[in-house]
Amino acid sequence: MSAVGEACDVEYSFAEEQDFQQVLNICSSDAFDGLDYIATTFHRWLQEPGRLVFIARMNNRVVALESALLVDGGQTVVFQGLRVAADLRGRGIAGALQRHVISYIRRHYPEVSALRLSRGDQPSPQTLAKYRLIAKEADSSSRGTVTLNQQQVETLILSNYVVSNLLPGKTIINDWEPLKPVEANLEVLRRRGLMWIADHESEPFAISLCTTPYAVPYRHDALHFNINIFGCSLSSVCAVFLAQLEALLPNLQGYLIFHTYVDPAVWSGLRQFCQNNASVSFFKDYWEEVILEKDL
DSSP states (O other): OOHHHHHHTOEEEEOOGGGHHHHHHTSOTTGGGGTOOHHHHHHHHHHSTTEEEEEEEETTEEEEEEEEEEEGGGTEEEEEEEEEOGGGTTSSHHHHHHHHHHHHHHHHOTTOOEEEEEESSOOOHHHHHHSEEEEEEEEEOOOOOEEOOHHHHHHHHTSHHHHHHTSGGGOEEETTEEEOSSGGGHHHHHHTTOEEEESOSSSOSOEEEEOOOEEOTTSTTEEEEEEEEEOSOHHHHHHHHHHHHHHHGGGOOSEEEEEEEEOGGGHHHHHHHIIIIIOOOOSSOOEEEEEEEEEO
């Protein structure tokens, strides 16, 4: 059956709590190298202000999921969490679901003017023809510092200095959520329970955020978290990276897996630092996360 035919067989609705098990059924245990976050985030997403979680069904079976988070004061929608049942991939269901979500956003949120998303693979020429590439970070699984309080964070992250000199593409990237540094996005960041560390409380050379660890299916005792570091000074990036680990690791038990996102220019130096100083092993070597945007 053609992709159009498949799309015609699909029914769309908002996800509900009772859909949880069926949603898990479309998430294979080895997805994202065993680090799939849907089991942890699904219930939180349903309650999160500004987030819409859509599912697609065929014959009363959940076959796909996509979520849309309104950010930038309602001017931008961020797509996250796309999943399609393994036996139905390649039949146009993902594209049909995303078109449904876009149509819904256009009808109910006409003030939204842009769609933004993160990708962990190199976009195809066809994708780049549709989207603007606005930021890129290198990803790794691998001077004094200061842990910032919420007021310090919010002052720094909106300052012209940090926006112009540290943020990639003038974008705050947190756990695959690309946010513009505007007042309206501060509440989104507050909800995440992030640990913020910089190498200086004013005009830092590097500022970092770390997510709250969560269980993943990689193995029974596996915990996963992300560290995003903004800045191009290698010594400062290494300092805040190590400070994040020192603040977090003593309170955790189990098999710990984390991704560290940095400017590609400092990746090789951070990798060498990890091998020589940080006592971490590489779960997955270098790859890039790209942030794409298009007009809606």
